[in-house]
Amino acid sequence: KGWHDKVAFLTDGRFSGTNKGCGVAHIAPEAAAGGPLALVRDGDLIEIDIKKKKLELHVSQAELDSRYETWSLPKKPRKKGYLSIYSKLATSPDKGAALDYNIVDESGR
Structure with missing residues (x-):
């Protein structure tokens, strides 16, 4: 509560209720299938540009490759x-x- 203008919400699922901030849903492939959200960690910077329809995870490809090597299907x-x-x-x-x-x-x- 009170963070709607400070934090964005990203999910590979659905959400309901009131959303006053930036919400991005149905990201695919899903995290459970090894999609990009499976590799996101606390503190990662994610750039969202709504006008340009751009969503970018600011993590190097080497780091993503390393994370993927340790990731396993839930x-x-x-x-x-x-x-x-x-x-x-x-x-x-x-x-x-x-x-x-x-x-x-x-x-x-």
Whole structure:
């Protein structure tokens, strides 16, 4: 509260509610898929130029490469139920966020 004119909000997901500041959503590919947000760290400078439609992470390519080497795909916590189905089959927002029934799980099924 009180930071809406000082801090921007970036996410690869959706958000709801009132947003009085700069909000950038649906960044893809998503962090969970190894997208750019997976490599962002506290203190990184991110430049947002709304008029030019520009979003730039000010971190060297060497540093990003180093971060990516230590990054690993997050484990999916749900083993059964509807959320497990969604986590296995849902596509990224840039691909419609729909269920893709052609995705094969680790067992080849």
